[in-house]
Amino acid sequence: MSAPIDFYFDFSSPYGYLASGKIEALAAKHGRGVDWHPILLGVVFKKTGAVPLTEIPLKGDYARRDMARSAKFHGIESFRMPSTFPIATQAPARIVLWLKNRDPVLAIAVAHALYRGFFRDDIDISNPDTATAIAAGCGADAAAARAAIDDPAVKDALKSETAQAIAAGVFGSPFIVVDGEPFWGVDHLDQVDRWLATGGW
Amino acid sequence: MSAPIDFYFDFSSPYGYLASGKIEALAAKHGRGVDWHPILLGVVFKKTGAVPLTEIPLKGDYARRDMARSAKFHGIESFRMPSTFPIATQAPARIVLWLKNRDPVLAIAVAHALYRGFFRDDIDISNPDTATAIAAGCGADAAAARAAIDDPAVKDALKSETAQAIAAGVFGSPFIVVDGEPFWGVDHLDQVDRWLATGGW
Numbered sequence: 429m430s431a432p433i434d435f436y437f438d439f440s441s442p443y444g445y446l447a448s449g450k451i452e453a454l455a456a457k458h459g460r461g462v463d464w465h466p467i468l469l470g471v472v473f474k475k476t477g478a479v480p481l482t483e484i485p486l487k488g489d490y491a492r493r494d495m496a497r498s499a500k501f502h503g504i505e506s507f508r509m510p511s512t513f514p515i516a517t518q519a520p521a522r523i524v525l526w527l528k529n530r531d532p533v534l535a536i537a538v539a540h541a542l543y544r545g546f547f548r549d550d551i552d553i554s555n556p557d558t559a560t561a562i563a564a565g566c567g568a569d570a571a572a573a574r575a576a577i578d579d580p581a582v583k584d585a586l587k588s589e590t591a592q593a594i595a596a597g598v599f600g601s602p603f604i605v606v607d608g609e610p611f612w613g614v615d616h617l618d619q620v621d622r623w624l625a626t627g628g629w
Numbered sequence: 630m631s632a633p634i635d636f637y638f639d640f641s642s643p644y645g646y647l648a649s650g651k652i653e654a655l656a657a658k659h660g661r662g663v664d665w666h667p668i669l670l671g672v673v674f675k676k677t678g679a680v681p682l683t684e685i686p687l688k689g690d691y692a693r694r695d696m697a698r699s700a701k702f703h704g705i706e707s708f709r710m711p712s713t714f715p716i717a718t719q720a721p722a723r724i725v726l727w728l729k730n731r732d733p734v735l736a737i738a739v740a741h742a743l744y745r746g747f748f749r750d751d752i753d754i755s756n757p758d759t760a761t762a763i764a765a766g767c768g769a770d771a772a773a774a775r776a777a778i779d780d781p782a783v784k785d786a787l788k789s790e791t792a793q794a795i796a797a798g799v800f801g802s803p804f805i806v807v808d809g810e811p812f813w814g815v816d817h818l819d820q821v822d823r824w825l826a827t828g829g830w
Contacts, residue, residue, distance in 0.1 A: 476686050485677050486800035490811055500830050501820055599687040610691055615816040619702055629701050 432461035433624070434605040436593050438469035439517035441601035442495040442509070445547040446502050447614040448540065451604070454617060458624035464528070464539055466521035467590045469601050476599050480514050498614065506548045515546070515554040518586065519577050523563050525585050526576035531568075538563045633662035634825070635806040637794050639670035640718035642802035643696040643710070646748040647703050648815040649741065652805070655818060659825035665729070665740055667722035668791045670802050677800050681715050699815065707749045716747070716755040719787065720778050724764050726786050727777035732769075739764045 435451050437444035455462045473479065482488040492509060499507030520542040527535035545551040545562050553559045556577045564570035576582045593603070597610055604611045604620050609628065611620050622629070636652050638645035656663045674680065683689040693710060700708030721743040728736035746752040746763050754760045757778045765771035777783045794804070798811055805812045805821050810829065812821050823830070 472687075476688055478685075478688075484679075484800075486673075486795070486798055487677055487679075490798060490800065490813060493811070494813070494817075497820065497830075501823065594687070597687055597691060599685075599691065610694070612691060612695070613816070615814070616695075618819075619698070622702065629698075 430460055431607070432463040433607075433620075434465060434596075435462050436465045436467050436598045436601060436603040436605075438467055438601040439520040439542060439546060439553060440514040441469060442507070442547060443498070443614045444601040445543045446499055446504055446507070447602035447604070447617065448543050449504055450502065450614075450617060451602075452536075454621055455624070457621075460624065462536075464524065464536055465589055465593060466517070466524045466539070466586070467593045467598065467601070468517060468521065468586065470516075471587075471590045472594055472599055475594055478599070482513065502614065506544075508548065508550065510546055510550050510552075512552055515552065517554065518583075519556040519559040520553045521586050522577050522579075522582045523559055523568070523573050525589060526573070526579070526582045527563070527568060534567060538566045538568060541566050631661055632808070633664040634808075634821075635666060635797075636663050637666045637668050637799045637802060637804040637806075639668055639802040640721040640743060640747060640754060641715040642670060643708070643748060644699070644815045645802040646744045647700055647705055647708070648803035648805070648818065649744050650705055651703065651815075651818060652803075653737075655822055656825070658822075661825065663737075665725065665737055666790055666794060667718070667725045667740070667787070668794045668799065668802070669718060669722065669787065671717075672788075672791045673795055673800055676795055679800070683714065703815065707745075709749065709751065711747055711751050711753075713753055716753065718755065719784075720757040720760040721754045722787050723778050723780075723783045724760055724769070724774050726790060727774070727780070727783045728764070728769060735768060739767045739769060742767050 433455050437448060452462050481491040495509065524535050524539045527538055541562050542553050542559060546553045551558060556574065560570055560574040563573045596605060600612050602614060606620060606623050609623055634656050638649060653663050682692040696710065725736050725740045728739055742763050743754050743760060747754045752759060757775065761771055761775040764774045797806060801813050803815060807821060807824050810824055
């Protein structure tokens with residue numbers, strides 16, 4: 429199996445959620461794994477001067493419409509915009525990063541559960557106790573997960589992950605890198621698919 | 630035949646150029662025509678606070694790479710980034726708007742020729758005489774086309790077209806509206822295709 433493809437995402441990113449449900453099957457189709465990178469888009473946006481999509485005049489109204497429409501287009505019927513949006517995503521990101529080093533398979537299951545919690549069930553995963561409860565529901569150790577959120581080493585790991593993402597050119601979510609080639613957005617999954625099949629064009 | 634679909638574009642928009650080569654066949658496949666709306670993205674950006682894509686940190690580098698890659702992905706091999714970019718697009722936009730009322734078929738041919746001039750042949754179509762020469766090459770009256778660029782009535786028409794686009798929610802290029810449903814970007818042509826086929830989902 430070749431090297432995994434890199435999947436960068438923020439837990440508050442609707443398009444990241446849509447891509448998260450498709451990326452593993454897409455990679456597996458081409459014999460590839462996925463390296464999941466939770467990042468903080470707010471830190472990235474400070475670098476690019478961007479603001480959250482839904483807060484931009486005209487574009488914000490379109491984005492809300494496009495998010496719901498794109499969810500259906502991609503066959504993810506259960507998507508709904510959370511009642512509080514955007515949210516801070518340190519808690520879910522730190523849990524997933526902490527788990528990655530201990531149980532990478534469980535880390536991905538937890539990432540899916542956290543994303544579903546926010547974009548399907550309207551659960552506020554910015555709350556550390558809530559994010560912990562979701563991780564525990566997947567089989568993670570609740571006390572250790574809750575402690576990880578406040579662990580300086582895990583905090584540093586998330587800062588480092590986000591800094592490395594920026595260094596790799598990441599400026600949005602979802603962001604996918606295949607053998608050094610960058611792709612931004614769930615609407616680029618068709619290009620990712622062809623790139624994986626052909627090695628470029 | 631149902632009402633035409635609306636195609637908004639700026640002559641300095643690479644993704645607009647890519648979409649311009651596909652939009653007519655896509656509409657025709659569903660028995661629809663295309664109403665071409667040249668607009669000034671600079672005026673739109675003042676409304677949304679946006680800046681040209683290629684000038685944004687990180688995103689700019691990605692955009693240049695994605696433009697060339699997306700051109701090939703969409704089968705438009707001849708695309709090349711112009712040596713001067715972005716450019717002011719009043720001259721080409723005014724010529725096309727002026728022609729639309731006189732010879733709508735010729736107006737579309739001229740729009741294609743202007744776009745190809747800029748994104749295939751690296752010709753600076755911001756120059757009024759150059760834009761006029763391209764239009765004349767398609768069969769437009771050269772003196773009348775050149776005069777139209779400086780005609781206050783045509784200038785007002787372009788202002789009005791851009792203002793109406795903003796009122797319709799347009800914030801980027803290409804921007805396609807199908808029976809009131811807005812789609813942004815060449816990477817949404819697949820959604821436009823399905824929307825035209827199904828009337829929505």
